[in-house]
Amino acid sequence: MINIGKQIEASPPSRSLFMTYCTSLPFFERDILPYLQLVGDGRVTVLLDCAQYEASFSDFVRGAGTRYRVHPVRLPRKSANFHPKLYLLMDGSKVDLLVGSANLTPSGFGLNVEIIDQLTMSNERQEEAAAIAQYAAMLRLLPALDPHLPEQVVMEIEKIANQVGRFGATRAESIAGPWFLHTIEETLLAQVSRLIPPPEIKQITAISPFFDDRSQAVLELAETYDKATIRLIKDAQPDSLNGQALTKLGSRITVEEFGRLGDEEKRRLHAKLLVLQSNSDEWVVSGSANLTRSAWLSSAMSSNSGNVEAVVVRRFTLRSTARLLKSISTTKVDYHNLRRATNSPTSSDDDSTFTIIDAELSGQEIKILIEPHDDLDYHGRFRVYLEQTARRISVTPETVRFGKRIRLTASVRGHKLDYDQAISATVEVTARGRQPARVRTWVAIPSMLAFNSTQRNVRSAARDVCRRVFPQDEAAGVIADAITRFLTDLGGLAHDQGGHTAHEEPTKHDTDFDRELSKRDFVVKDDALGSLHASHARTAQALAGLAALLEKLLVAADEVNDVAAPADDVEERRPEDEVSDETNDECKQREDDREKKVKRAEETLDQLDTAFRDTVNEALRQQVSQMAVPFLLNLPSAAIAYVLLHAQIRRRLELDTGHKIAHEIREILREAFSIDGMTLGGSYGWLVRAWASEQCRPQLDESLRSDGTINELIAFVAAGLAFNGPLRDSDAVAQGILAGLHLVTGRAPGESLGDEVGNRLAAVSQSSGGIFGLPELQAVIASFDPERLTIVSSVLCWKLLRAIDAADADPVRVSEEITELRGLAPELWAEYSSIRARLRPPLSQASAIDNEVKCGNARCQMILPGATTQKLAAPLPAFAQCDFCHRILIPVNVNDGISEQIVRGLESMTGVIRA
DSSP, X not given: OOOXXXXXXXXXXSEEEEEESOBOHHHIIIIIHHHHTSSSOOEEEEEEEHHHHHTOOOTTOOOBTTTBEEEEEOOSSTTSOBOOOEEEEEOSSEEEEEEESOOBSHIIIXXXXXXXXXXXXXXXXXXXXXXXXXXXXXXXXXXXXXXXXXXXXXXXXXXHHXXXXXXXXXXXXXXXXXXXXXXXXXXXXXXXXXXXOGXXXXXXXXXXXXXXXXXXXXXXXXXXXXXXXXXXXXXXXXXXXXXXXXXXXXXGEEEEEEEEETTSOOOXXXXXXXXXXXXXXXXEEEESOOBSHHHHSOOTTSTTOOOBOEEEEEEEETTTTHHXXXXXXXXXXXXXXOOBOOOOOOOSSOOOSEEEEEEEXXXXXXXXXXXXXSOOOOTTOEEEEEEETTEEEEEOOEEEEETTEEEEEEEOTTSOOOTTSOOEEEEEEOOTTSOOEEEEEEOBXXXXXXXXXXXXXXXXXXXXXXXXXXXXXXXXXXXHHHHHHHHHHHHHHHHHHHSOXXXXXXXHHHHHHHHHHHHHHOOOOGGGSTTHHHHHHHHHHXXXXXXXXXXXXXXXXXXXXXXXXXXXXXXXOOTTOOOOXXXXXXXXXXXXXXXXXHHXXXXXXXXXXXXXXXXXHHHHTSOOXXXXXXXXXXXXXXXXXXXXXXXXXXXXXXXXXXXXXXHHHHHHHHHHHOOGGGBTXXXXXXXXXXXXXXXXXXXXXHHHTSXXXXXXXXXXXXXXXXXXXXXXXXXHHHHHHHHHHHHHHTOOTTOOOHHHHHHHHHHHHHHTTXXXXXXXXXXXXHTOOGGGOHHHHHHHHHHHHHHHHHHHXXXXXXXXXXXXXXXXXXXXXXXXXXXXXXXXXXXXXXXEETTEEEEOOTTTOOBOOHHHHHHHTSOTTOOOBOTTTOOBEEOBOOSSSHHHHHHHHHHHHHSOOOO
């Protein structure tokens, strides 16, 4: 038997689809899911029987709907079971399909006696392609079998079926096998008897732990293969088989009870296996099908509605299975007196009044799609209860009916749900004349499910570190949210650029599906990011190492915390106290161990520091583009949050926090928000350039509408500027950053902070470990005043002088217009006119490039001397002229497009800014 857990661990897939009758979700999340999300997309979907889905809810489930999708499959009749055990594992080079008897439970994966077969296909290996194509055909039948499957699950199934086809799987009939059989459209016995000719079979060995109440499947098998003797191996339960019904077979059948397999200790029999032997060959049928009427004699879509089963049939030479069958220890029993326990009858009718199709939480809104089972009036009678980690909240949804279905929509704003943790929803319906009906479901969160393996690993590691180093949960959450939002967006970028191979060309439908996810969840595509294509390798490499570095850091920090500091172990000893050599050695060893662990933690932190800063720098160097806006908008908060995390870890390790932090934060904030591009040779912040772009502004506004984004930006920028103490009145750098922040967020200076911003400032202050308090952060935000920005008044003055100059030189202009322009700044005009009386050449724009200042006159272009460059920095009404062409030099960027927008934006905040 194949060990499924070790198989998955040895070859982690990039995409998985699991089908099982029942499951233990806590076991799955702990022991299986991590290996399914180590590489690639990490998309995981689990389908299980409807009744077992209803039993899956537990407070110990953490990832349902957030790390993987889990949904029930509902069959036409409630008495039938969705019973396959199919585990599909896909990566960029091959497909593995595990077909067996083991459910997705601890017993199935390690305790029971199970049977597992494996089908493998790649572009190079096609021997089992026909069988996998039969599996793909089964996938395409699932939406017709269960019309209530959610749209996202149907799309995932279709995508997997298409991808299997791209590996070369076809429906061509296989002569040599293997064959994959299922029972959606046709009975299993009919398919097996067509593949394995009944007249040739002389001996059948059947292993099954369960049988139908009349042993009808055994009798039909014996009738179909009427020349074969039957060896039936059952479990040790005395009431699992109706032996009296088999007496008509006489000596053709023997019944044995399973004891053990080989030398192993006794385990429960759960394997389902048939070996059919002729004079020269033998066929093995293994999979999920017990020898029951529902498994072998009915199909799921037939009028009598059987189970959904899946098996693999293989053909071998005679005696190929002899070793396996000999390893089974059994005891022969007299079957004539065996009785089968009578189960209580199960209603074949669904007694619930509605079905939940899907539930999705996006932003601060939950949407639940239901389908009533009749035409009762449900209007105004709904209630939704959300449960998460022992918390329960109630919301009243709005309802919209279309066709047979009803969509429930409710806001969850203010309830502080953790989007990293599983959420269950119970819908309560009170219909007229009936008792309230309730149905429960796991809630899907698309933004979390869209993450790939890189994003999940980095996100998980960052959150774990924050929870360990910050004593307060709120502080840890604020820091972790800021860091992970930025890292997961870049993780999507790195993965998307490096994760595709030539044979994975998507179909149009696949492309549209991924594009929608990208648009909705900001999983940025390489081809939409321009210059990121050239630098993605470096960014991806840094991100790939972040998860491992964070994990190493977490372990090192834990080890340090577990070791008491030497001072904790020092007590005042009296001279008469005798201290053994062994005790002294233990103390010395303890101190040495702590020093080594602190050193290792510091080295790991330095590695992480370099990787993170490289990632930030790479992001800031990217070209301004519409699709890059969302993750660059997250960058300032992430950078400040990381510095706070870095400082907190160093404090926990009793290390020096360093002296360059304040300067580095300033540089990051300048590159993100600064309006310094209005000065000679200055550059604009990335987000200011995006704000000034007609293409990027709509995306910027849309991203800012996300809950809490503006509040988070304000809080973290305030923290970044407060690192170096209170702001000085002459701090032009800080004022330029705050100007960019207010422009980007659309916030008016002096506007009341409000409770939400205040709460976020308080949480950031708490996470600083005493570096700054709430009043300091509030003072930073309140300090911004556009009228204190001298650069703005300088730009306005020079715009006015250019307008006067142009009007004075144009004979078409009337004297009233010239008089009006002069009247706006009479003193400035008086000074300027005295110079213009001597210097008639027109104005010239100075430009600073590579630490050199040049005259902008096309006929001049000379590099200006240092003394002239210093004059350019003097405030008006001082004027500087070119040493070569003698034109008056304009020392600011007056007509670069962005400066004009900045001035208009600042004017709109406070009214007219006077020159």
